[in-house]
């Protein structure tokens with residue numbers, strides 16, 4: 001199927017789940033899970049994953065091809081990019097969606113730089129997400145305790161022209177227990193006031209029930225990374241413990257890919 005933008009997925013669906021890709025097996029697992037669940041999905045590569053690989057193109061060209069060949073609606077998104085050049089490269093490579101993350105910059109600078117990125121990526125048909133954390137930009141959106149201010153979010157979305165907004169509503173990145181407590185009143189207030197779809201980051205720390213509730217209150221894109229990495233790594237650990245003489249990576253990466261596909265399918269069917 002041709003790749004869609006995250007915006008096109010959201011036009012057709014109440015909400016979408018977005019899973020982070022680090023290596024090929026992640027992308028394969030996410031698409032297998034989506035195919036089984038018959039649900040759309042966003043595959044995303046973060047700037048940190050690009051730094052890990054040392055370049056954007058090699059991994060992302062594989063992911064773009066896998067997603068385009070999959071029998072499900074899919075978007076490929078650049079996640080948490082702080083660098084405008086990386087965004088331009090992603091757009092040129094065919095990413096259908098990007099996130100410009102300037103949330104730790106002062107508010108005026110976040111606004112100004114985000115507006116420039118939005119104009120140029122949208123001119124190429126790309127959906128643009130940005131992030132707003134602490135009021136005035138004093139803290140990133142996923143620092144524990146930080147909350148997005150409703151009036152500031154309305155101003156920011158209106159003046160930048162972005163397509164989606166990552167908000168700070170109680171989740172934080174890289175939690176390995178699903179024990180975050182979301183501020184549901186704030187989610188409802190933001191969804192009622194902000195004109196663009198809201199994005200929940202750090203969703204690995206959020207329970208199934210709370211993810212469903214957050215979506216029912218207006219979260220439209222749910223980003224999940226650490227949770228599926230946990231599933232992947234626990235599988236690898238178990239396989240290697242059971243077979244300490246294994247040397248062929250396929251023998252432990254394959255079961256880990258299967259485990260992630262199962263969990264992606266389960267999560268997609270929640271929403």
Ligand code: G3H
Nearest residue numbers: 174201202204223225226
């Ligand atoms: O942008 C990616 C996400 O916010 C993932 O966060 O690793 O806590 O699920 P997580």
Ligand code: ZN
Nearest residue numbers: 080201202223
């Ligand atoms: Zn995030």
